[in-house]
Amino acid sequence: NAGVTQTPKFQVLKTGQSMTLQCAQDMNHEYMSWYRQDPGMGLRLIHYSVGAGITDQGEVPNGYNVSRSTTEDFPLRLLSAAPSQTSVYFCASSPRQTGPQHFGDGTRLSIL
Amino acid sequence: RKEVEQDPGPFNVPEGATVAFNCTYSNSASQSFFWYRQDCRKEPKLLMSVYSSGNEDGRFTAQLNRASQYISLLIRDSKLSDSATYLCVTAGGTSYGKLTFGQGTILTVHP
Numbered sequence: 226n227a228g229v230t231q232t233p234k235f236q237v238l239k240t241g242q243s244m245t246l247q248c249a250q251d252m253n254h255e256y257m258s259w260y261r262q263d264p265g266m267g268l269r270l271i272h273y274s275v276g277a278g279i280t281d282q283g284e285v286p287n288g289y290n291v292s293r294s295t296t297e298d299f300p301l302r303l304l305s306a307a308p309s310q311t312s313v314y315f316c317a318s319s320p321r322q323t324g325p326q327h328f329g330d331g332t333r334l335s336i337l
Numbered sequence: 338r339k340e341v342e343q344d345p346g347p348f349n350v351p352e353g354a355t356v357a358f359n360c361t362y363s364n365s366a367s368q369s370f371f372w373y374r375q376d377c378r379k380e381p382k383l384l385m386s387v388y389s390s391g392n393e394d395g396r397f398t399a400q401l402n403r404a405s406q407y408i409s410l411l412i413r414d415s416k417l418s419d420s421a422t423y424l425c426v427t428a429g430g431t432s433y434g435k436l437t438f439g440q441g442t443i444l445t446v447h448p
Contacts, residue, residue, distance in 0.1 A: 258435070268381070268424075268438040283435060315380055323369045323428040326436060328380035 227251050231316050231329035238306045238336050246301040246332050248316030256319045257299040258283070258326070259291065261312040268315065274299055275322060306336045340364055341439035343425050349445045354415045358442045360408040360425030367437075368429030370401055372410050375422045375441065384410075384423070415446045 232247045250257065258273035270283030274293040288310060290302040299318075303310060313333050317326035343360045350356050362370075370387035385392065387399040387408055398411040408425055425439040 265440070267440040270435050273435065313378075322435075325369075325371055325383045325386060328382070330380045331378075 229316055229318050229327050229329035231314075231332050233332060234330070235333045236335070238303075238334070240306060240308060240336060242306050244303050244306065246303075246314055246316075246334070248299045248301065248329060249297050250318040250327070251297065252318060252320075252327065253296060254318035254320050254327070255296065256322050256324075256326075257293065258317050259289070259299070259301045260315045260317065261285065262315060263312050271301065271314075308336045310334065311336045339439070340437045341425055341427055343439035343442050345440060345442060347443040347445055349447060350415055352415055352417060352446055352448055354446075355411065355413050356415055356444065357412075358410045358423055358425075358444075360410075360439055362406050362408065362425075362427045362437075364427065364437070365406060366429065367427040369427070370408050371426040371428070371436075372397075372399055372408075373424040373426055373438075375424055381424055412444075417446050417448065420444055420446045
């Protein structure tokens, strides 16, 4: 029962570096999304996808790119890391947009 | 005004107590409602969906009042393991049907 798998679990980057956070789900869910969670801010939507080949921006998309070449995978790319992107990142999937979402166990990212 | 508002707490209750959390939402077009539970430094996990007729799952009861745009969660016979942050979540009513999370209510159950 893998569910939603995120890698890596922890990462430290220097300002300006780029990296990709991986997310994969094995539930054949069409809807996938990326959130960031910061103290006192709650979960905020970065990008989402309603199916392979379709992505769109959420509430806080700046500095991040996504792609969805397969139903299973939804990677999040940081183009040029900034300290303001230090956060915990969660990937989630759901069979439909307004349905309950299943979360991965998160990636804790620090930008120095 | 936040789209989903919760009292952040913390709520500190003894084992066996009954505790209730409330949540209000501002978007009247919201379609789906949930309570999630999040343990410290872990991912959110679905606790239960919330229906207009009210629904119960063991010691947990959720209610939705669409007219007042108000959601509640009642926990009976609290256990130590209920200690967590409880997130009120709405879905739909936006151009992309996204889930909107409240900031959460912290519950600590003590012996």
